Amino acid sequence: MKDCLGTVISNEFLSDRYYLIRLKCDEIASTIKEGQFVLFRCSDGNDPLLRRPFSVYRYFPQSGEIEFAYLLKGRGTELMTRLKQGDKVEILGPLGNYFEIGESTTGIAVLGRGVGIASVAVLAEKAAKENLYSLAILSGRNPGSVIGKDFLTEAGCEVVGLNDEEGTSGIDGIRDILTDRIEKGLIQQIYSCGSNRMGKLVKDLSIKYNLDSYISFEEHMACGIGVCKGCTCMTKDGYKTVCHDGPVFGIGEVDL
Amino acid sequence: MIPNTKVQIRNILMNNPVMPASGTFGIEMSNLVDFNKLGAMLPKSITFNPKEGNPPRRIMETPSGMLNAVGIQNKGIHHFLQHEIHEFEKFTSPLIISISGYSREEFIEMVKLLDAREGVDGIELNISCPNLAVGGESFGMDPVATYDILRAVRRYTDKAIIAKLTPNVGDITLIAKAAQEGGADSVSLINTVTAMAIDIRTRKPILGNITGGLSGPAIKPLAVRMVWEVANAVTIPVIGVGGIMNANDAIEFIIAGASAVQVGTANFVIPSIMEDIIQGIEKYMVDYNFGSIKELSGSIITGNSVNTCN
Numbered sequence: 001m002k003d004c005l006g007t008v009i010s011n012e013f014l015s016d017r018y019y020l021i022r023l024k025c026d027e028i029a030s031t032i033k034e035g036q037f038v039l040f041r042c043s044d045g046n047d048p049l050l051r052r053p054f055s056v057y058r059y060f061p062q063s064g065e066i067e068f069a070y071l072l073k074g075r076g077t078e079l080m081t082r083l084k085q086g087d088k089v090e091i092l093g094p095l096g097n098y099f100e101i102g103e104s105t106t107g108i109a110v111l112g113r114g115v116g117i118a119s120v121a122v123l124a125e126k127a128a129k130e131n132l133y134s135l136a137i138l139s140g141r142n143p144g145s146v147i148g149k150d151f152l153t154e155a156g157c158e159v160v161g162l163n164d165e166e167g168t169s170g171i172d173g174i175r176d177i178l179t180d181r182i183e184k185g186l187i188q189q190i191y192s193c194g195s196n197r198m199g200k201l202v203k204d205l206s207i208k209y210n211l212d213s214y215i216s217f218e219e220h221m222a223c224g225i226g227v228c229k230g231c232t233c234m235t236k237d238g239y240k241t242v243c244h245d246g247p248v249f250g251i252g253e254v255d256l
Numbered sequence: 257m258i259p260n261t262k263v264q265i266r267n268i269l270m271n272n273p274v275m276p277a278s279g280t281f282g283i284e285m286s287n288l289v290d291f292n293k294l295g296a297m298l299p300k301s302i303t304f305n306p307k308e309g310n311p312p313r314r315i316m317e318t319p320s321g322m323l324n325a326v327g328i329q330n331k332g333i334h335h336f337l338q339h340e341i342h343e344f345e346k347f348t349s350p351l352i353i354s355i356s357g358y359s360r361e362e363f364i365e366m367v368k369l370l371d372a373r374e375g376v377d378g379i380e381l382n383i384s385c386p387n388l389a390v391g392g393e394s395f396g397m398d399p400v401a402t403y404d405i406l407r408a409v410r411r412y413t414d415k416a417i418i419a420k421l422t423p424n425v426g427d428i429t430l431i432a433k434a435a436q437e438g439g440a441d442s443v444s445l446i447n448t449v450t451a452m453a454i455d456i457r458t459r460k461p462i463l464g465n466i467t468g469g470l471s472g473p474a475i476k477p478l479a480v481r482m483v484w485e486v487a488n489a490v491t492i493p494v495i496g497v498g499g500i501m502n503a504n505d506a507i508e509f510i511i512a513g514a515s516a517v518q519v520g521t522a523n524f525v526i527p528s529i530m531e532d533i534i535q536g537i538e539k540y541m542v543d544y545n546f547g548s549i550k551e552l553s554g555s556i557i558t559g560n561s562v563n564t565c566n
Contacts, residue, residue, distance in 0.1 A: 003288060003527060041525070046320040046473045046501060050524060092288075092527070222315050222322060222524040227282035227300070229329045230315035239309055239329060244284065 001095060001225065002027055008087045009065060011080075016144030017072045018115070019081055020057070026064035028093050032056050034123040035191075035216055035248050038093030039224040040068070042076040051092065052076045053221050053243070055119035055193075058151070069118040069147055095224050096247045099123045099191055102212055107133030107187040109178060111202060112148075114140050116194015119216045119247070121148040123191055128156035133186045137162065137177065139169045139195070171197055175205070182209050189213055192251075199256045206251050213251040217242045259541035260548040261534075263295065263516050265493050266416035266441040268350045268378045270295035270516065272534045273549050274506065277497050277520030278354040278382060278420070279326065283343045288527035291347040293534060295516060299344060301354040301382050304362040306332040311464035316453060321474030321499070322521060323451055325465035328356055328385070333366050337373060345375035352418065356382040360408050371413035378416035381409065381440075384424075384447045396422040396447075399434035406438025418495065421445040421486075423475075428482050429489035436490045444495035444518060445486060446479045472521040473499040480512050487513020487554055501529070503536020510537075513554040 006025035014020050028038060039051035057069040070077055083089065101108060101123075108127045110120035117138050127134035134157040140146040142165040153159045160177060162169040181187050182205065192202045193216040206213040219231035219242040226244025233242055234255040240246065261272040275296040282300060291297055309329025316323045330336070333355070344351050353370050357363035363381065370376045383396035383405060395401045396419075406419060419435035421428060423446035432443050448469025453462045461467075479498025487494045496509030497518035506517045522529045546552040 001287065048317060049320055049472055049521070050317050050322060090526075220313065220315055220317070222324070222521075223280070223284075223527075224524075225282075225284045225288075225527075227284050228280065228315070228324070228524060229300075229309060229326045230324060232309065232312055232314060232329070234312075 001093060003090060003092045004028055006066075006089045006091050008083050008085055008089065010085060011083045014069065014147055016140070016142060018069060018145065018147050019072060019077075020067060020069050021080065021083065022065055022067045023089065023091070024063075024065050025091060028091060029059050029064045029066045030061045032059050032066065032094040033098035034126055035099035035119060036094040036096050037247065038068075038091045038095060039221070040080070041090040042079045048074070048076045048079070050222055051224065052080075053095075053224060055216070055247075056094070056122055057118045057148075058122055058125070069115070071115040092224060096243055097245075099214060099216070099248055101127060101132070102189060105132065105188045107135070107181075109135040109137065109181065109187045109190045111137045111174070111190065111192040111195070111198045112139070113194035113198055114145060116216070116218065117146070117148050119193040119218075120191050121152060124152055124157045125155045128152070134158065135177075135181055135187060136160070137174055139163065139174075139198070141165065171201055174198065175201055178205055182211070187211070191216070194218065196256055199251070203251045203256055214248050215251050215254060215256075216247045217249065218247070219243075257547070259538060259546060261538055261541070263493070263549050265378065265418070265516070267414070268296060268352065268416045270350060273510065273514075273516035273537065274530050274534045275352065275516065275518055276523060276530065277518035278380065280520040280523045283340070285523070285527050289530055291344075291349055293531055294349045295534070296350040296352050296377070297344050297347060298352045298354055298380065298518070299340075300330060301328050301356045302330050302333050302336045302366075303328055303356050303358075304333055304366055306330065306335065313462060313464055316462050318453065318470065318472075318474060321470055321472030323453060323463060323468040323470055324448070325463045325468035327465065333369055337369060341373070341375060350377040351375055352378040352380050352416075354380040354382055354420070356385045358385060360405060363405055363409050364412060367409040367412045371415060376415065378418060379413065380418040380420050380444060381405065382420050382447070384420065384422040394422060396420075396431060397425050399430045402431050403434040403438040406435050406440050410439030416441045418442040418444050420447055422447045423478060423482055424450045429485050432486040432490050436492050440492060442493045442495055443486060443490065444497055446475070446482050446498045449475050449478065471499065473501055475499050476505060480508055483509055483514050484512040484556065500533070501525070503533045503540065506533050506537055507540050507552075510549065510552050511554070511556050513556070515549060515553050
């Protein structure tokens with residue numbers, strides 16, 4: 001973990017309220033792992049004061065480049081949308097633990113909802129590139145908020161895009177798809193981010209079918225490195241920090 | 257000429273006046289800031305028994321500040337002494353341990369344990385927590401309770417004792433004087449300002465604990481005023497804290513009368529900021545021709561008229 005200066009390569013509107021920023025930052029691009037995040041300093045001044053956490057969306061160790069997909073939500077992300085090619089940004093990272101795929105695993109599913117897609121997409125891509133079966137169930141409130149479909153399809157994932165507006169994102173539909181793939185023996189692990197409802201579904205299915213599954217949490221953070229204990233979640237061992245003990249937790253460890 | 261930035265508080269010999277504020281500094285930062293360059297190290301407050309902390313949500317950002325209601329989540333003093341403190345003892349800077357108690361007995365027991373530990377140079381008493389024996393009002397909100405707790409712990413150590421004062425009082429100088437009379441070697445102020453925020457869509461408080469403590473640049477002018485008042489009321493060294501983001505902010509506190517400063521929320525924004533602040537203070541002393549912190553401390557020029565009404 002280091003406090004680094006990144007250089008903006010591009011910063012563009014994706015769809016709905018989503019943006020994609022690409023940075024050159026060798027130190028982070030060469031060390032970050034799937035599911036880890038960085039703290040982004042959005043302003044030089046005191047308002048907004050705190051840095052913002054963003055999960056790695058894609059990374060390219062060869063070129064030293066890294067991408068973050070972000071949701072325009074408040075002052076910090078509003079300032080981020082104004083960054084231009086060549087601008088310098090302070091980023092602290094890589095932070096937190098990461099997703100791992102078991103050695104005997106032949107296939108995985110990732111479930112991402114909204115900006116939570118940004119945390120799990122990179123894992124689906126990695127699995128597909130390693131020739132594992134990789135199912136990406138991506139959900140959002142409207143078609144534009146389901147990001148990542150194109151590059152995951154290209155990487156070889158089976159991509160299922162769902163949204164509330166068209167009434168396709170119901171939890172029963174997701175359960176049916178997952179149950180089908182599990183019973184066909186295609187997936188042994190599920191990774192989820194961005195929805196408590198989906199997290200509960202993953203927990204149910206993981207207990208029923210004995211799957212080794214994980215959930216990644218999103219929380220408001222201050223320090224991002226485990227000092228302030230501001231971003232905790234309840235686990236079977238008491239409160240744990242999302243930034244330092246997480247953001248990835250075993251699905252059986254946490255209260256959902 | 258290189259200015260003398262050394263500061264002494266009883267047995268604590270600091271190379272410069274900059275230390276972290278409790279709750280914002282931990283061993284996790286040791287590869288982001290050089291602990292050996294700090295005036296002192298001051299890890300998160302510990303309590304006698306382990307504390308689970310408050311239910312989420314624990315923090316929220318506010319304009320130029322943040323609210324927190326972490327609730328001193330920690331594993332208790334015995335765990336700290338057995339498994340955590342040695343990580344800090346590896347560094348050369350003085351080590352000050354912040355303790356928080358819910359009774360006189362808890363404070364005494366903790367001071368005894370810290371007095372016996374060679375690596376500990378000083379003890380900061382966080383007296384902003386509720387005193388359960390008197391129904392929850394904090395020790396630090398009452399001059400008599402403040403005096404009593406300082407008197408009680410003073411008997412058990414010759415190490416430096418710093419009383420951390422809450423701003424949530426009518427006249428903070430009364431509390432500061434009570435701490436001095438009780439035997440404190442220094443007072444640090446201000447702790448966070450009690451505050452709250454409400455989500456208007458749900459009409460629920462945003463913090464799990466309902467209220468929390470406000471910190472950051474938003475409270476700095478309040479803190480500077482209180483440090484100035486207290487520095488004029490006591491003879492022991494004052495440690496200024498509240499919203500320091502850079503060297504200029506730290507210098508402002510020292511001019512107001514502080515002998516040292518604590519940096520809190522800024523550590524979350526720029527983990528190496530204390531090193532910059534140390535350098536900035538030294539540069540200011542050179543530029544403005546101050547030979548020592550003692551000269552700079554309390555060098556405010558107020559003139560004669562102080563109008564108490566705004």
